[in-house]
Amino acid sequence: MTTLSTLPKVMKAAVVDAAGPPEAIHIKEVPIPALPSNHVLIALEYVGVGIWDAEQRAGSWGSVKPGTIMGADGSGTIAAVGSHVTRFRVGDRVYSYSYGNGGFYAQYVSVPADRVAPVPAHLDMKIAGGMPCIALTAQSGLETLKVTRGQTVLVFGASGGVGSCAVWLGSEKGATVVGTARPEAQEYVRSLGAAHTIDPNSSEREGAIKRAAKDGFDAALVTADSNALASFFSHLKPKAPIAFPNGVEPEPRFSGHPASAFDGAMSHEAFEKLNAAISTRTLPLRVQVFSFQDVAAAHRRIEEGHVVGKIVLHIDL
Ligand SMILES: NC(=O)c1ccc[n+]([C@@H]2O[C@H](COP(=O)([O-])OP(=O)(O)OC[C@H]3O[C@@H](n4cnc5c(N)ncnc54)[C@H](OP(=O)(O)O)[C@@H]3O)[C@@H](O)[C@H]2O)c1
Structure with a gap:
């Protein structure tokens, strides 16, 4: 395993302990997620907010497990690499889509390396954070x-x-x-x-x-x-x-x-095709940025409907 020498033991995350309104989300300190051998740990910069997050938070899919960290995609830099991962190095600019074991509303996320790709050089990290899913x-x-x-x-x-x-x-x-x-x-x-x-x-x-x-x-x-x-x-x-x-x-x-x-494909091959399509082009995806501490406001906005483009959270703690 390769890690940033400064990697902390705890991080801030937006957590939900029970289904409820947007105010049910609260930011608290939790342990840094574990790093299985096929995972990378990403220090997140921008993360996507989707209507599915609001549905999960509201309990539309059943009860919410205490300590749930929502979020399925985002952009950031590699902070640690599992022992079996060869494609990434600490410090690489990456984006990821990992639905199901996500937990992107946080300073760090641990995800399988095949659900991660380099961010094309010219792509803004805000757009990269909102677009994987x-x-x-x-x-x-x-x-x-x-x-x-x-x-x-x-x-x-x-x-x-x-x-x-x-x-x-x-x-x-x-x-x-x-x-x-x-x-x-x-x-x-x-x-x-x-x-x-x-x-x-x-x-x-x-x-x-x-x-x-x-x-x-x-x-x-x-x-x-x-x-x-x-x-x-x-x-x-x-x-x-x-x-x-x-x-x-x-x-x-x-x-x-x-x-x-x-469904959106989360594979390495799917990311490779997407990066080939982007290449050096500009993707003018409109993003509306909310500060991490305004995560409840971001959920209220998405529940109002008629969002043009995508809402992202800036992990700016
Ligand atoms: N299975 C998967 O892998 C996967 C992944 C991502 C998303 N999804 C699903 O895909 C759907 C779209 O997701 P999204 O993030 O793109 O949602 P979104 O950002 O809310 O986009 C929905 C689009 O549909 C339009 N729309 C909504 N209601 C309409 C109506 N009654 N008449 C005409 N147009 C209407 C919206 O425009 P206005 O509201 O302004 O009219 C908007 O352009 C969601 O159901 C989401 O759960 C599935």
Whole structure:
């Protein structure tokens, strides 16, 4: 094991002891997590806040184990390397997505090394902290749909986290992306590469869809349920596929079209593909930064809805 010589024994973490409102989260001192031989310890800088964190905290998934540290992704620097890990060195700038054994709302997290990747040199650590879960999920979605150059792809819910990354990755692949967004978020969605944006709640929706996708959609990636979905799905080409991340409920379905659920991949291979897609490009993901001590406010904000881009916590203690 290689470690920073200054590694402390304890750290600050945002902990939940029982399901409750945002104020149920409190920052306290806890031991530094253990470092199994295949893990790395990351000194975190920015961590992602997702609606799934708020659902977990509120008890929507059942009771909350005392001492739970939420958070599934973030960016930072390697502080220690397990004895079997060869790919990383102390001090490397990295980002990670590790759902399930996460615990990113903290100064340090211990995660399997294959769920970690170097942050591309030009990528801002704020953006890197907010994007692993949503970008790897968007990437899985586009792969599920087998999106290729020249296709016309609908991203329904394009202003949110997964949607933002799907628009950017889809247009980088050479697809013509049509994204849905409220009027105030449409310029942002176009800045990500969408060729067209449509307000899903507009009375002009039908005409806008016909103009944006004259021959229909080749595929649809759906990040939210809505009464408007059927009118978009009615413009899918025959047998064109629909895909949605697990968590979108009720599951979007449309007769005559295959619909698949998917999860964000947490593997080394998935991160390699993502880093290749980013390469030297700029990902203009909008991030709203909350100080670590304002973690309850970050949860209140995400529960209000209509977040454009992604919320991140700055581990600024
Ligand atoms: N299985 C996985 O691996 C995985 C990973 C990540 C996320 N997810 C799931 O994927 C979903 C999206 O996550 P996210 O982080 O991208 O969420 P998000 O940031 O809240 O984005 C949701 C998007 O859908 C839009 N939207 C919401 N309600 C709508 C409605 N009624 N009509 C039209 N548009 C609507 C939102 O825009 P407005 O609200 O402004 O209209 C926004 O653009 C969630 O269910 C999450 O749990 C699953």
